[in-house]
Amino acid sequence: MLENGFILRHPLGKLTGCESEEILPEGGFGAVMARAGVGKTALLIQLAIHSLLCNKNVLHMSLNDPVKKVGLWYKEVYRNIASQYSIADQEQIFENMLPHRFIMTFEVEGFSVPKLEERLTDLMEQNIFRPHVIFIDGLPFDESQIEPLSDLKAFVKNHSLKAWLTVRIHRDEKPDLDCIQAQLNSVEDLFETIILIQPEGKEIYLKALKGGKPDSVATGLSLDPTTMLIKESDWIKRT
Amino acid sequence: MKHDIFKVRNIGISAHIDSGKTTLTERILFYTKRIHAIHDVKGKDGIGATMDSMELEKERGITIASAATFCEWLDHEINIIDTPGHVDFTIEVERSLRVLDGAILVLCSVGGVQSQSITVDQQMKRYKVPCIAFINKCDRSGANPDRVIKQLREKLGHNSVAIQIPIGLEADFNGVVDLLSMKAFYFDGKNGEIFRTEDIPAELLQEAVKKREELIEAASVFSDELTDAILEEKEITESMIVTALRSGTLSRKLTPVILGSAYKNKGVQPLLDAVTKLLPCPHDTENEALDMDNDEAPVILTADPKKPMVALAFKLEEGQYGQLTYIRVYQGSLAKGDAIVNVRTGRKVKVGRLVRMHASQMEEIESIPAGYIGALFGIDCASGDTFVSPGLSYTLTSMYVPKPVISLAIAAKDSKSEVNMSKALNRFTKEDPTFKTYVSDETGDTIISGMGELHLDVYIERMRREYNAEVTSGVPKVAYRETITRKAEFNYTHRKQTGGSGQYGRIAGYIEPAEEEFIFDNKVKGGAIPTQYIPACEKGFKNCLAKGPKMEFPVTGIKITIDDGASHSVDSSDMAFQAAARGAFLEGYSKAKPVIHEPIMKVVAETPTEFQGTVMGSLNQRRGIIFGTQDEGTMCVIEAQVPLAEMFGYSTILRSLTQGKAQFTMEFATYKQVPQSVAEELMKKAAEDKKGSQKK
Ligand SMILES: Nc1nc2c(ncn2[C@@H]2O[C@H](COP(=O)(O)OP(=O)(O)O)[C@@H](O)[C@H]2O)c(=O)[nH]1
Ligand SMILES: [Mg+2]
Numbered sequence: 001m002l003e004n005g006f007i008l009r010h011p012l013g014k015l016t017g018c019e020s021e022e023i024l025p026e027g028g029f030g031a032v033m034a035r036a037g038v039g040k041t042a043l044l045i046q047l048a049i050h051s052l053l054c055n056k057n058v059l060h061m062s063l064n065d066p067v068k069k070v071g072l073w074y075k076e077v078y079r080n081i082a083s084q085y086s087i088a089d090q091e092q093i094f095e096n097m098l099p100h101r102f103i104m105t106f107e108v109e110g111f112s113v114p115k116l117e118e119r120l121t122d123l124m125e126q127n128i129f130r131p132h133v134i135f136i137d138g139l140p141f142d143e144s145q146i147e148p149l150s151d152l153k154a155f156v157k158n159h160s161l162k163a164w165l166t167v168r169i170h171r172d173e174k175p176d177l178d179c180i181q182a183q184l185n186s187v188e189d190l191f192e193t194i195i196l197i198q199p200e201g202k203e204i205y206l207k208a209l210k211g212g213k214p215d216s217v218a219t220g221l222s223l224d225p226t227t228m229l230i231k232e233s234d235w236i237k238r239t
Numbered sequence: 240m241k242h243d244i245f246k247v248r249n250i251g252i253s254a255h256i257d258s259g260k261t262t263l264t265e266r267i268l269f270y271t272k273r274i275h276a277i278h279d280v281k282g283k284d285g286i287g288a289t290m291d292s293m294e295l296e297k298e299r300g301i302t303i304a305s306a307a308t309f310c311e312w313l314d315h316e317i318n319i320i321d322t323p324g325h326v327d328f329t330i331e332v333e334r335s336l337r338v339l340d341g342a343i344l345v346l347c348s349v350g351g352v353q354s355q356s357i358t359v360d361q362q363m364k365r366y367k368v369p370c371i372a373f374i375n376k377c378d379r380s381g382a383n384p385d386r387v388i389k390q391l392r393e394k395l396g397h398n399s400v401a402i403q404i405p406i407g408l409e410a411d412f413n414g415v416v417d418l419l420s421m422k423a424f425y426f427d428g429k430n431g432e433i434f435r436t437e438d439i440p441a442e443l444l445q446e447a448v449k450k451r452e453e454l455i456e457a458a459s460v461f462s463d464e465l466t467d468a469i470l471e472e473k474e475i476t477e478s479m480i481v482t483a484l485r486s487g488t489l490s491r492k493l494t495p496v497i498l499g500s501a502y503k504n505k506g507v508q509p510l511l512d513a514v515t516k517l518l519p520c521p522h523d524t525e526n527e528a529l530d531m532d533n534d535e536a537p538v539i540l541t542a543d544p545k546k547p548m549v550a551l552a553f554k555l556e557e558g559q560y561g562q563l564t565y566i567r568v569y570q571g572s573l574a575k576g577d578a579i580v581n582v583r584t585g586r587k588v589k590v591g592r593l594v595r596m597h598a599s600q601m602e603e604i605e606s607i608p609a610g611y612i613g614a615l616f617g618i619d620c621a622s623g624d625t626f627v628s629p630g631l632s633y634t635l636t637s638m639y640v641p642k643p644v645i646s647l648a649i650a651a652k653d654s655k656s657e658v659n660m661s662k663a664l665n666r667f668t669k670e671d672p673t674f675k676t677y678v679s680d681e682t683g684d685t686i687i688s689g690m691g692e693l694h695l696d697v698y699i700e701r702m703r704r705e706y707n708a709e710v711t712s713g714v715p716k717v718a719y720r721e722t723i724t725r726k727a728e729f730n731y732t733h734r735k736q737t738g739g740s741g742q743y744g745r746i747a748g749y750i751e752p753a754e755e756e757f758i759f760d761n762k763v764k765g766g767a768i769p770t771q772y773i774p775a776c777e778k779g780f781k782n783c784l785a786k787g788p789k790m791e792f793p794v795t796g797i798k799i800t801i802d803d804g805a806s807h808s809v810d811s812s813d814m815a816f817q818a819a820a821r822g823a824f825l826e827g828y829s830k831a832k833p834v835i836h837e838p839i840m841k842v843v844a845e846t847p848t849e850f851q852g853t854v855m856g857s858l859n860q861r862r863g864i865i866f867g868t869q870d871e872g873t874m875c876v877i878e879a880q881v882p883l884a885e886m887f888g889y890s891t892i893l894r895s896l897t898q899g900k901a902q903f904t905m906e907f908a909t910y911k912q913v914p915q916s917v918a919e920e921l922m923k924k925a926a927e928d929k930k931g932s933q934k935k
Contacts, residue, residue: 031317037259037502040380042302066869067869067878068878070867071866071867076256076353103866104867105867105868106870107872109868110872115870122851122852123855126852126856126859126860128856128865130863200380201409202380204380226350226352226353
């Protein structure tokens with residue numbers, strides 16, 4: 001999508017050691033974890049924009065926000081990225097992305113994996129849209145969800161997709177790693193990669209709880225609190 | 240319903256995406272005891288009793304979706320008007336800004352002033368809406384309200400003044416020190432509903448005193464009483480400061496800043512206090528209407544309930560209770576049973592049920608006096624219509640008018656129809672600024688143009704029914720445009736020697752894409768083109784815009800800069816430079832990669848889920864980009880952008896695809912470049928048309 005002269009690396013490359021979209025295997029699940037209001041959506045959309053820039057088709061599913069708001073999110077995050085990396089012809093590139101993105105929103109109660117499957121089949125059969133990666137924002141993660149999640153995983157695998165999901169940590173929980181670990185236990189096996197957004201003082205760090213380089217908890221990446229963009233990771237580079 | 244206009248507040252909440260507008264609105268409705276009601280009433284799954292604030296959030300949508308929600312605080316009546324927010328320039332936003340008197344600008348304490356805050360702020364500036372700022376999310380790590388206050392000054396040019404300081408920040412954010420009363424405020428209880436006032440903690444006292452001085456100094460600019468008190472070292476009362484702050488706020492010369500965390504239930508009650516103390520009541524703002532009987536001369540409306548009534552229908556809502564029309568009365572009073580006139584259509588209607596919307600239910604009311612907001616049932620009108628008492632002919636909406644995107648040739652069937660048609664057209668163009676009519680230079684046909692096929696159909700139908708004018712109409716034509724996509728230079732000499740005096744002029748410069756329709760910039764130095772000929776150059780360029788060189792569509796979005804040229808003492812003239820400009824334009828234009836743009840419509844289709852695949856397929860076939868689908872139980876909403884050229888006759892098709900069960904709305908969204916293959920088709924067709932018309 002970008003003109004020649006740019007090299008794209010994965011925004012989470014420094015954490016996971018993998019610089020390409022292959023950060024998740026086929027059928028793989030990645031999690032973006034944080035407490036409410038810390039910036040899961042913004043990070044998720046950064047990953048989605050990276051995929052779009054890599055010419056992948058992105059299906060964005062949201063269980064919180066209406067289509068319009070999700071659309072605005074993309075615009076905002078993209079604008080920030082484009083100005084940070086001084087991408088010329090910003091608007092045009094954004095316009096070009098739109099046909100490669102599909103937003104689907106559900107009410108939390110109304111969502112089910114069979115429904116998603118039905119919708120997606122509809123889209124693919126008519127050649128309207130065929131995703132490569134799915135981004136899911138706002139799916140609740142409690143005990144009752146384990147089965148649907150496994151179904152989702154199977155679905156993603158069957159269609160040779162991969163998925164990134166946001167996971168909200170309970171606000172009462174202390175943000176220490178053990179507690180989070182405890183919350184994750186029930187679903188941890190489903191995920192190949194787990195990224196935690198963790199505010200510490202004035203900084204917001206990203207840590208790979210799973211799927212990271214061995215030293216990644218120590219090194220960490222940080223987020224710019226203003227734009228919620230990943231700092232110090234020049235994932236778009238000019239040659 | 241009590242009617243004390245000084246205690247009415249019509250406010251909007253504007254925010255950057257995700258800074259907490261929804262959460263804040265929810266908390267406001269909670270503290271004003273509006274949301275509680277909904278759970279008591281519905282008792283949804285017994286959540287009512289145990290619901291915590293997170294779950295409350297899930298309830299959003301139903302609770303605060305209305306265009307205007309009413310609540311009460313400290314004996315004040317507050318209408319919260321939904322400002323469609325975040326979006327760029329749309330008529331909907333403009334309309335909602337028009338009906339509010341004041342606003343809360345919500346900012347995130349970490350993110351601060353972001354790009355959308357800038358857009359929102361500009362809109363408020365345009366409508367001169369006084370505002371107070373609420374710095375939300377003070378509990379987040381990285382919270383830095385001081386920085387945000389500074390950004391308000393530097394990025395938005397607000398004279399922002401804190402009226403509070405935080406007690407702790409980030410995870411330790413516990414409350415605020417109020418600099419007006421010099422007290423500390425805490426928010427106890429499960430949902431922060433218990434408001435506790437204490438002495439200022441010792442360690443903050445010094446800072447509070449210092450900040451209070453700054454506040455008083457900033458406020459004193461707006462009050463002689465306060466200035467005198469300072470000079471004479473008299474006691475400064477809270478009410479003195481409030482009066483001064485209020486006056487600064489109303490004139491938009493000062494922006495009071497309040498701190499809090501909606502999510503953690505902190506600081507919302509003082510914000511509401513500030514709304515009542517510092518934001519305007521309907522009396523404080525001046526509203527203007529245009530008198531249609533007097534050449535649209537502006538008239539000032541007064542919020543006097545005894546004068547003839549003037550009201551604006553600012554939003555239509557198809558709700559669970561049927562069609563609701565939200566209305567703000569600016570002058571006079573609107574009561575049940577009144578006869579009122581829709582200024583646009585000239586039609587008289589009788590006011591049936593009147594209601595006021597609360598978060599959870601609606602309340603039947605008898606009348607809506609000036610300054611108030613309410614809703615009407617079962618009134619047929621368009622959003623943006625003005626209603627008046629019979630006899631008046633005022634309109635409130637001569638706002639932004641988008642250019643027509645579609646046109647149609649019409650012809651009267653006989654001479655009687657001809658007369659009636661022109662009467663009708665005359666009337667329609669007055670009523671509706673987006674409807675235009677003119678006679679084509681080329682064909683002599685009468686052309687009507689507007690915002691969509693349906694828009695024009697409605698008027699043709701009205702000509703028949705109301706004016707007895709039988710008209711035939713041609714094929715609708717899309718309003719294509721031409722523009723360029725890159726910068727190109729020109730250097731053109733116009734030279735002609737015909738017998739006696741000749742013509743000479745040289746113009747050099749460049750042409751480039753621009754946001755505006757047309758910009759002309761003269762950078763010629765040292766009189767290379769004598770100043771007297773510059774207007775002729777500009778005129779020459781302008782004359783080229785009506786019919787673009789590529790396909791004879793109007794040219795928009797270009798900037799022309801001239802920076803050099805030459806003249807001849809005898810042979811140069813206005814004529815010569817106009818001709819030179821034409822040559823220069825053609826030379827530059829052809830090198831600047833010209834393209835065709837077409838109008839793109841935002842299409843929103845609502846269909847039973849069983850047909851959603853079919854409907855998407857039909858939009859997709861029409862070169863549509865489907866942005867997404869919103870699942871709402873049995874119904875599904877599909878949002879797409881589709882070129883207008885592909886949407887002709889879509890309503891019939893949609894009906895037959897879905898057994899009449901789906902609906903769609905369509906409005907102009909933007910202009911976009913026509914894909915190459917379609918452009919080629921257009922060229923081919925234009926060439927054929929040309930041949931055809933030459934044969935005739
Ligand atoms: N930490 C924190 N999070 C908040 C606060 N207010 C809102 N949020 C969170 O920010 C996100 C966006 O809030 P929302 O009210 O939907 O924002 P909107 O887009 O402006 O309507 C949600 O996850 C909220 O829970 C706050 O005061 N503090
Ligand atoms: Mg969110």
